[in-house]
Amino acid sequence: MPMIAARxxxxxxxxxxxxxxHPAPRKEDPFRLILLGAPGVGKGTQAELLSERLxxxxxxxxxxxxxxxxxxxxxxxxxxxxxxxxxxxxxLVPDDVVLAMIMDRWRCLRCRGGFLLDGFPxxxxxxxxxxxxxxxxxxxxxxxxxxxxxxxxxxCRLSGRRTCSSCKAVFHVETRPPTSxxxxxxxxxxxxxxxxxxxxxxxxxxxxxxxxxxxxxxLYRERGKLIRVSAMGLPEQIFERSIESLGERVQP
Ligand code: AMP
Numbered sequence: 001m002p003m004i005a006a007r008x009x010x011x012x013x014x015x016x017x018x019x020x021x022h023p024a025p026r027k028e029d030p031f032r033l034i035l036l037g038a039p040g041v042g043k044g045t046q047a048e049l050l051s052e053r054l055x056x057x058x059x060x061x062x063x064x065x066x067x068x069x070x071x072x073x074x075x076x077x078x079x080x081x082x083x084x085x086x087x088x089x090x091x092l093v094p095d096d097v098v099l100a101m102i103m104d105r106w107r108c109l110r111c112r113g114g115f116l117l118d119g120f121p122x123x124x125x126x127x128x129x130x131x132x133x134x135x136x137x138x139x140x141x142x143x144x145x146x147x148x149x150x151x152x153x154x155x156c157r158l159s160g161r162r163t164c165s166s167c168k169a170v171f172h173v174e175t176r177p178p179t180s181x182x183x184x185x186x187x188x189x190x191x192x193x194x195x196x197x198x199x200x201x202x203x204x205x206x207x208x209x210x211x212x213x214x215x216x217x218x219l220y221r222e223r224g225k226l227i228r229v230s231a232m233g234l235p236e237q238i239f240e241r242s243i244e245s246l247g248e249r250v251q252p
Pocket of ligand 1: 065
């Protein structure tokens, strides 16, 4: 799969008054999508591919927390410090912390290129808060793509996943191994296993997904926004299915 040039996400990652130095070009008809699916179904990869194709910004809450962790600026007893401890245990970060971060980045929801929300919302209260935020800013959500995959497949995918500590490219020890063990093919960085991809953490994440996030599928079905997409197969195949599911609005 070709490497994708990452879009400038300064405003999203830093929040507050930070602005993207290279904002997304204005779109006539920007896409505003939520990507749903259990951890490990490949939402992040699809978000990057869709971002490249649709011009919409990839807004990942997991990336936000990892960015805060790597910048090393949060005290252990701060709200963010507590959030990072939850993340390390595979638990959800409390809704009030997540929602404060989203409120601080509301401008990204009005991005002129559109948005692809990945990892948010993850609970019904988060979805309700998002609905009122979008309503307040007169922003219309287009659709919710729900990536579906059997649970055994998900556990195998997550436990074998390795991420480049430098450029964040994703490999898999069995299905997408790097040419040299432990080394990124793209930039030569060291491949690591994310803390939340360790087997003991995966189990916690899957239980939490079933309890907290799966109810969102029904919620968005009731809203008439849900589109089901099989997450089986190669990333390129899943991407083609995603694009087809969006219909004629996608420019060739
Ligand atoms: P992800 O990269 O989306 O799998 O997120 C990694 C971790 O960040 C999750 O396991 C949670 O600990 C935390 N996280 C990300 N987004 C949220 C959210 N919307 N609500 C609660 N916790 C979140």
